[in-house]
Amino acid sequence: MKKVVLAYSGGLDTSVAIKWLKDRGYEVVAYMADVGQEKTTTAAIHRAKVAGASKVVVKDLRKRFITDYIWPALKANAVYEGRYTLATALSRPLIAAEQVAVAHAEKATAVAHGCTGKGNDQVRFEVTVQALDGSLEIIAPVREWEFKSREEEITYALRHRIPIDVTKKSPFSIDKNIWGVSVEAGVLEDPNVEPPLESFQWTRGAEKGNLKERVVEINFEKGVPVGLNGKKKEALALINELNDLGAPYGIGRMDMIENRLVGIKSRETYEAPAATILLQAHKDLESLVLDRELLHYKEGISQKYAELVYYGLWFTPLREALDAFIERTQKKVTGVVRVKLRKYSAHVVGRKSPYSLYKESLATYSAKDKFDQRLAKGFIDLWALPYRK
Numbered sequence: 001m002k003k004v005v006l007a008y009s010g011g012l013d014t015s016v017a018i019k020w021l022k023d024r025g026y027e028v029v030a031y032m033a034d035v036g037q038e039k040t041t042t043a044a045i046h047r048a049k050v051a052g053a054s055k056v057v058v059k060d061l062r063k064r065f066i067t068d069y070i071w072p073a074l075k076a077n078a079v080y081e082g083r084y085t086l087a088t089a090l091s092r093p094l095i096a097a098e099q100v101a102v103a104h105a106e107k108a109t110a111v112a113h114g115c116t117g118k119g120n121d122q123v124r125f126e127v128t129v130q131a132l133d134g135s136l137e138i139i140a141p142v143r144e145w146e147f148k149s150r151e152e153e154i155t156y157a158l159r160h161r162i163p164i165d166v167t168k169k170s171p172f173s174i175d176k177n178i179w180g181v182s183v184e185a186g187v188l189e190d191p192n193v194e195p196p197l198e199s200f201q202w203t204r205g206a207e208k209g210n211l212k213e214r215v216v217e218i219n220f221e222k223g224v225p226v227g228l229n230g231k232k233k234e235a236l237a238l239i240n241e242l243n244d245l246g247a248p249y250g251i252g253r254m255d256m257i258e259n260r261l262v263g264i265k266s267r268e269t270y271e272a273p274a275a276t277i278l279l280q281a282h283k284d285l286e287s288l289v290l291d292r293e294l295l296h297y298k299e300g301i302s303q304k305y306a307e308l309v310y311y312g313l314w315f316t317p318l319r320e321a322l323d324a325f326i327e328r329t330q331k332k333v334t335g336v337v338r339v340k341l342r343k344y345s346a347h348v349v350g351r352k353s354p355y356s357l358y359k360e361s362l363a364t365y366s367a368k369d370k371f372d373q374r375l376a377k378g379f380i381d382l383w384a385l386p387y388r389k
């Protein structure tokens, strides 16, 4: 019997996929990756077994997600099309890489995922698998199977006694992890319809809230956040705390039309409180400690980096090379940034660093001025020389 490792979420599609793969002659190992999606795993494990999985493997990937994916993306200031902080996109190469490892451990010859044929995620999964082990067979049941609607899938599940929870199902497609929530489908498919209150997962109720402004202080060491309000914080706790702090303010809500790799435009809303706060703070600290040329050059790198992540090109020589470059730029990104939280926005109100390149004696308009203003004339004359008529 051929063995397949299925990336299993516990939802309807992948539960049905277990049975579907079994019917096609595969022994199915259901693999669940914990990237902080807050799903109850016990019910999902039970469901996988009833659907026919020979084994369920659960991997807690949260720490690795932060150190190997989120922190590099933060150091890169990676944001796609100006807004999307890439929560879903960043998790895919990690989930797929671990899936390949599970396939090797289980001596499986195939891997499967529950992505549709219209999205970016199928690309991210499959490019990763191919980059890490080109000999593995890749199966995408949702892209191939006969079901034309959710109802048909539900009928199939009921017929095969797969315990699905139809009542709990939200009208939206939701993907969650510690770096953010992505929500699409349902009424959001009309780009002109305002996202209904119930479409928000973490920031629900923010519109009604009347919270007092507050300031949070973030400590960075070499580009990595290491503390909050003067106290050392372990990475996972730090991100969770910032999500909890920022969500009631509605910080990191985004409603955007984006360009998918497969060529279509789609509408998605995102909620990413911690990511939004940390990206702002990190970028701000860089503006204090990096010289102008490096800072400007790095802006171009950020955009390229975000594209690579979005396009599923994580396990590529270019991403590795960019990471090496970016790492080199982070040597002095150490210091403290104060961020003010208020309804729907987080903004920096102060920053300091032992490596600050800001010199008050040069910037000041007071008597302390050390800047020799007479030099400016010569500088400008030479600067203008090529253009002087």
Ligand code: ARG
Residues within 6 Å of the ligand: 086, 088, 089, 120, 121, 173, 174, 175, 182, 183, 184, 268
């Ligand atoms: N558009 C985002 C991306 O391609 C998120 C995709 C998953 N979204 C979802 N709601 N299931 O990265």
